Amino acid sequence: MHRTSDSRMEAACSLLAKSKRRYVLYQLADDHNVHIEDVVTQVAAWEHDVPVDRIDDETRQRTYVSLVHNHLPRLADYDIVDYDLRSGDIVLADGFDDIQPLLEQFRQTEEDPELRARATL
Numbered sequence: 774m775h776r777t778s779d780s781r782m783e784a785a786c787s788l789l790a791k792s793k794r795r796y797v798l799y800q801l802a803d804d805h806n807v808h809i810e811d812v813v814t815q816v817a818a819w820e821h822d823v824p825v826d827r828i829d830d831e832t833r834q835r836t837y838v839s840l841v842h843n844h845l846p847r848l849a850d851y852d853i854v855d856y857d858l859r860s861g862d863i864v865l866a867d868g869f870d871d872i873q874p875l876l877e878q879f880r881q882t883e884e885d886p887e888l889r890a891r892a893t894l
Contacts, residue, residue, distance in 0.1 A: 785872045788851060789879055792820060793836070794844045798876050801854065801865050809861040813837045 789795055796816040800807055817836040818825040841858065848854040852868030 785875050789875060793839060794848060795879055799880055806864045809863060812863060
């Protein structure tokens with residue numbers, strides 16, 4: 774193994790270890806260009822396993838703060854997304870291609886009820 778590929782793999786695993794980051798990327802993988810408000814609502818809904826119309830303002834605000842102050846900057850640091858808080862636009866960046874296969878593995882696991890029901894490691 775090459776040290777460079779090891780560190781890139783570790784970075785990819787670290788980025789995808791947090792569900793909020795995966796959820797942002799799931800939405801971007803489907804839509805390619807999203808608005809922060811839509812991402813906030815969808816991420817909160819997925820995180821709480823409820824429909825988007827059941828997300829209250831407090832939950833939406835907590836999710837917004839978490840995304841803006843932690844998760845989006847981290848994804849941007851690794852060139853996975855680009856975002857502009859003034860316009861609210863979030864788009865995939867060139868680095869997304871590097872983690873897309875791993876993200877799809879996570880998605881398949883999270884969408885499978887039998888796998889989701891298993892105990893955590």
